[in-house]
Amino acid sequence: xxxxxxxxxxxxxxxxxxxxxxxxxxxxxxxxxxxxxxxxxxxxxxxxxxxxxxxxxxxxxxxxxxxxxxxxxxxxxxxxxxxxxxxxxxxxxxxxxxxxxxxxxxxxxxxxxxx
Amino acid sequence: xxxxxxxxxxxxxxxxxxxxxxxxxxxxxxxxxxxxxxxxxxxxxxxxxxxxxxxxxxxxxxxxxxxxxxxxxxxxxxxxxxxxxxxxxxxxxxxxxxxxxxxxxxxxxx
Numbered sequence: 001x002x003x004x005x006x007x008x009x010x011x012x013x014x015x016x017x018x019x020x021x022x023x024x025x026x027x028x029x030x031x032x033x034x035x036x037x038x039x040x041x042x043x044x045x046x047x048x049x050x051x052x053x054x055x056x057x058x059x060x061x062x063x064x065x066x067x068x069x070x071x072x073x074x075x076x077x078x079x080x081x082x083x084x085x086x087x088x089x090x091x092x093x094x095x096x097x098x099x100x101x102x103x104x105x106x107x108x109x110x111x112x113x114x115x
Numbered sequence: 116x117x118x119x120x121x122x123x124x125x126x127x128x129x130x131x132x133x134x135x136x137x138x139x140x141x142x143x144x145x146x147x148x149x150x151x152x153x154x155x156x157x158x159x160x161x162x163x164x165x166x167x168x169x170x171x172x173x174x175x176x177x178x179x180x181x182x183x184x185x186x187x188x189x190x191x192x193x194x195x196x197x198x199x200x201x202x203x204x205x206x207x208x209x210x211x212x213x214x215x216x217x218x219x220x221x222x223x224x225x
Binding site for chain 1: 119148150156157158159160163203205211212213214215216217218
């Protein structure tokens with residue numbers, strides 16, 4: 001297993017367009033997290049899944065954002081009607097919940113630029 | 116709401132010196148994480164601390180946790196240039212998601 005994989009690595013889109021990002025977690029991991037990070041800031045929590053269930057969603061997440069993990073494996077994050085303020089690095093992480101003490105492993109991220 | 120504060124936010128130190136980064140959090144937590152991030156890269160896990168008094172060490176970095184004070188420290192011993200990076204602490208509560216601090220940008224100068 002090569003770790004958490006995110007696709008694409010970079011995305012440039014025009015304002016108002018929809019974008020979708022994909023995350024493939026480490027295969028045996030049951031938890032999957034999405035974070036957003038802007039320059040000079042710490043990662044900001046967006047949402048997380050345990051298996052296919054979305055357990056928590058940030059109050060900061062507008063209804064333009066939606067995430068799915070249909071079979072409890074890979075996940076997608078869609079942003080509709082993108083705005084310039086959506087420009088950021090979108091990070092995915094996965095962990096194995098239930099064994100105690102395991103950290104979350106992060107992917108390389110998808111850098112979104114909205115022009 | 117769980118809040119995580121790190122200080123300092125910026126740290127410039129000379130090679131060979133020691134220093135400590137502090138991470139305070141606002142509510143009860145069951146796990147404390149330290150991550151490293153190099154410019155333009157993703158986050159690399161350094162430590163996971165689970166219980167009061169936990170101490171973990173890896174090379175020149177040592178992390179500790181005081182759950183009563185809601186404080187974790189990351190101590191750097193005899194810094195080298197390769198340690199230059201941004202260090203984040205993150206906290207989870209009730210086995211939920213991690214909430215991150217703003218990060219400490221460390222620069223080690225020769």
